Amino acid sequence: MKQDIFQAIADPTRRAILTLLAIQALTPNVMAEKFEMTRQAVSKHIKVLHECDLIKPEQSGREIYYHFNAKKMQEFDHWLAQFRQNWETQFNQLDQLLTTIKTQKQ
Amino acid sequence: MKQDIFQAIADPTRRAILTLLAIQALTPNVMAEKFEMTRQAVSKHIKVLHECDLIKPEQSGREIYYHFNAKKMQEFDHWLAQFRQNWETQFNQLDQLLTTIKTQKQ
């Protein structure tokens, strides 16, 4: 089934894989060596990341190099945009207004 | 148990709650009205968001207004920083280098 990116990065192993692949493309076997689990377990994580397009395969003989897809990762950046004003402005104007109204009601 | 923010934002309902609270603080009852599920289910999501500090409670009589905690959401922004260079530069130098080495080996 089609995975979504938020669910994909929820797992710490998958986040570690993305960190590795952001530096250099790797094969599943090499990735598996980095973690204390079987190759098949890592392979499942790769499948999830691939299905939601966060990584892209590049076949090279019997090996497959997985590349990090920065473009897809940017979707997080876009989602975060809606919250940026919350930490960039000292005060949320609307929130302040509502607090005032609530205080008046009491 | 202590939750982590990646797991917290993996759920679509929790993301919707965060979007609501980023605009204005709300009580659990008001939040529950917005979703097609029981108040208790929403309350569980609130608990997860609260445990990882993404929202903060403000008691007001028997009501509790939950506020969005922008500072905590910034942690996600910091995690994303490690990937920014990947989409900001046209080409990943190291990746290009490794591809070159691999091609020479064949």
Added chain:
DNA sequence: TATATTTGCAACCTAAAGGTTGCTTATTTA
């Protein structure tokens, strides 16, 4: 004070997530 309202907690159920082992397929190499 009795009643209604808001919230949180606990027990329970079902589906999915993350792990394992075993097998098949494709490619490389001795």
Added chain:
DNA sequence: TAAATAAGCAACCTTTAGGTTGCAAATATA
């Protein structure tokens, strides 16, 4: 061509996530 290597797929198991209902505690109101 036979053996070894890389990777994916399927079946299975255990834990957890997300939902439900029911109940208790605290506060507000008639």
